[in-house]
Amino acid sequence: MKKLFLGIVVISSVIGFKNDAFAQFKKAKKTEEKTDAGKTGTTGTTGTGGVTSTTSTSTSTAKKDTTIIKPGKRFDTTRDVSGKEYGGVVPTSKRNAYGYTKEPVSDRKPLPYDHIREDDATFSHFVWREIDAREKMNLPFIYSAKDETGDQRFFSIILNAIKNDSVVAFDAMDDRFTTPLSINQVISMSSAQSTLLDTTYAENPNDENVMDTVIKWKENLKAPKPDSIYKFRIKEQWMFDREASKFLVRIIGIAPLAPNPLPPGVKKSNAPPTYYPLFWVYYPDLRPTLSRTFAYNPKNIGGQLSWEEVFEGRFFSSYIIKSTVNNPGDKTLAQLIEDPLFRLLEGENIKEKLFNYEQDLWSY
Numbered sequence: 001m002k003k004l005f006l007g008i009v010v011i012s013s014v015i016g017f018k019n020d021a022f023a024q025f026k027k028a029k030k031t032e033e034k035t036d037a038g039k040t041g042t043t044g045t046t047g048t049g050g051v052t053s054t055t056s057t058s059t060s061t062a063k064k065d066t067t068i069i070k071p072g073k074r075f076d077t078t079r080d081v082s083g084k085e086y087g088g089v090v091p092t093s094k095r096n097a098y099g100y101t102k103e104p105v106s107d108r109k110p111l112p113y114d115h116i117r118e119d120d121a122t123f124s125h126f127v128w129r130e131i132d133a134r135e136k137m138n139l140p141f142i143y144s145a146k147d148e149t150g151d152q153r154f155f156s157i158i159l160n161a162i163k164n165d166s167v168v169a170f171d172a173m174d175d176r177f178t179t180p181l182s183i184n185q186v187i188s189m190s191s192a193q194s195t196l197l198d199t200t201y202a203e204n205p206n207d208e209n210v211m212d213t214v215i216k217w218k219e220n221l222k223a224p225k226p227d228s229i230y231k232f233r234i235k236e237q238w239m240f241d242r243e244a245s246k247f248l249v250r251i252i253g254i255a256p257l258a259p260n261p262l263p264p265g266v267k268k269s270n271a272p273p274t275y276y277p278l279f280w281v282y283y284p285d286l287r288p289t290l291s292r293t294f295a296y297n298p299k300n301i302g303g304q305l306s307w308e309e310v311f312e313g314r315f316f317s318s319y320i321i322k323s324t325v326n327n328p329g330d331k332t333l334a335q336l337i338e339d340p341l342f343r344l345l346e347g348e349n350i351k352e353k354l355f356n357y358e359q360d361l362w363s364y
Contacts, residue, residue: 132230140295190223255280
């Protein structure tokens with residue numbers, strides 16, 4: 001009986017020893033697979049007296065990473081929680097970043113407009129347009145590179161003009177520039193973290209019957225996401241100058257448009273998004289800044305035009321959304337015409353009416 005008991009104990013210890021050895025072997029195998037490809041390891045067993053009896057060299061091969069990285073969306077990307085996605089400070093280069101000597105443009109000024117007397121403006125109409133930067137011709141409006149003049153996106157240029165060049169922004173409740181906005185109000189519109197404080201109450205972690213007062217910056221849920229401001233509204237006036245016998249256009253104001261966010265819990269539908277103006281900027285006040293900043297030229301970096309030349313030369317694509325031509329109700333084309341295609345056709349009809357007025361003044 002004792003011999004049987006001793007035999008069972010010996011067999012159990014042998015099985016346990018084998019299980020421990022197999023577990024150690026699996027652990028060593030996993031460690032070896034994690035090593036980098038090309039590395040060699042030396043393992044050996046040392047006998048009595050410190051003499052190495054067996055030495056083997058092995059090469060481990062790392063597994064290839066086959067993960068496919070999909071490019072992110074260009075528009076409507078994730079919001080930057082720092083609130084500095086637009087108009088941030090760009091550090092200047094400590095060396096000349098160009099292969100040639102670049103002349104400074106800090107003293108560059110736009111050419112003044114010719115004075116037009118009210119009696120000489122015998123014909124005049126207001127026109128509202130929208131520029132969609134997703135169109136190929138308007139891609140410089142969303143060129144997101146950094147330069148010595150700062151962020152090259154047009155909305156960032158407007159914000160820098162408001163912060164650094166004393167350009168006044170006006171409330172978007174109307175386009176007559178009646179209510180000026182402070183710099184903090186403008187910045188809070190474009191960043192997720194506003195400049196207003198919000199007081200809330202939270203449960204005390206130590207006592208559930210006590211409510212703690214928490215003061216934090218109020219989150220602006222309506223703040224636009226990075227690269228989601230790609231539309232700009234322009235108010236302009238077309239007029240005929242009798243003294244110069246010239247039909248010309250003057251831009252009055254520019255307003256960046258932001259998409260309306262969906263209410264919490266509402267899923268995105270197939271309907272096109274709606275946009276609202278953040279603020280209005282008086283264009284003559286903005287001209288000095290635009291004359292010192294250059295628009296991206298995809299054909300030739302050395303042949304860039306200033307933003308002031310882009311607007312004065314009409315180097316952009318736009319469509320009419322409203323005009324004073326035969327519009328006694330002061331309504332937009334969207335309020336008058338439901339079909340988007342017919343709204344575009346009506347906008348072209350307004351352009352033709354203005355063009356025909358000028359042509360009918362002359363006899364050939």
